[in-house]
Amino acid sequence: MRSGILDYDNRHGYKGPEGFIDAALLANQVDEQLDEALSNIKEADDLRPAIVLSSNNKEVRAYLQGGEQITIQGDGLRFARSALSDKNTPANRIRPGAIIRVNATEKGWAIKQLPEVEGAIVAMDPQNGAIRALVGGFDFNHNNFNHVTQAWRQPGSSFKPFVYSASLERGVTPATMINDAPLVIEVGGQRWEPKNYDGRFRGMTSVRKALTLSTNLVSVRILQAIGTDYAQQHLTRFGFDPKQHPAYLTMALGAGSVTPLQLAEGYSVFANTGYRVRSFFIDRIEDARGKVLAQTQPEVAGKNAPRTLDARNAFIMNSMMGDVIKMGTATKAKVLGRSDLAGKTGTTNDAYDAWFAGYQANLVTITWIGFDQPKSLGARETGGGAALPIWVNFMGKALKDTPESPWVMPDGVTSRTTETERGPITEYFYQEFQSTNPQLGLSGGSETEAAPIDEIKEQLF
8 A cells, every 4th residue: 555655646746855954953963963853753664754964966965863874866866856956945945954755775765755645455354354454544653543444535436336236126237228428417497417537428338338437427327217215225235324325316426425444344245245244353362371352253154144135136246347357447457367356446526535446255455545635636546547556466465376266146147148349248137137127217317306406516426
């Protein structure tokens, strides 16, 4: 996660020194005084604070706590080169007395910076809820807030699978064709006009393709057809609180609030074929002699965990989210060379949050990047670009030497070959819904009660 955040930070440039020390301290260059000045700056693992002793376009000399002096040259200056220019204001220039961050690389010392952006990663075993890895932020010394358990953020498109799951229960199929076309919803004489992320319209689009490409307009039309109240109630199957997800059409675009840990538990229901398992952190507590004083009794899928989702629903959703990786918004994960992965990217309005929620039968991992005081990550930053690389990096190590675990088609699912624009594919259907439920009227128009226009605008994504 730290590597992914630093990669993001590198894409957005150097912001300048963290501060400056008193010029008198620099003039005297007494180690004890310089050490005292550095002692007030929090450590951040390998990003060490340093005081600049001298600087020019070719070389920066700096002091590290404990008396070590280092020289930064060549590639080590690349990230911060703009701050070495005399054209910068004194407050933004690397000059004698500046406090900077440095780290040791294979090529020598390099200037870095403490990122302002934050992140989270949590991995859990969907079969029993055991937390396998959890990082609540970039650096605990810098920020004690645990973004995995405490950060309530909009999930954006990473929430769409739960709405699509609800639609399967109402008679929508992966092969159902829905018009990806402009949609205008009148509310109290005002208009809400949702858009796709890329601004394009694709015409008649299958539900499978719509999820694969994260098409907003199809998602809204699906929610119109099944009803917001029905979808809101369906969310409880995954452990979500309906109060955090108001029954408005914006639910289709992930306008509610979740924590990364909640999202991990929700996706675990798909990964374990339909069982609701709760996460746990502590397996057991032992005394000094090794005697077990307390031990968690986890809910285990297929044993004592309640089934909250039809196994057929989980199987079909896993199939569709597998396509997100094979040919959709998460194709960067194909580098892992596995066929048993599934997941969904998420990017909220104005790129305030970037998510990737992905899994395999025995490991669900959620990654998130965003600012504590919400603001845009950047016009080109998406879940697939900012959060997915962290997931790929982690899963490549976590699943190393782990055999593939394909999901087995359960009873009650019918498969048949379906023609698509990319050729014939095997599609899956509930036996009772081998064609779209005609009662849904998936031809446009809305009978759904909408929220007041101001609330819709507020929750748009």
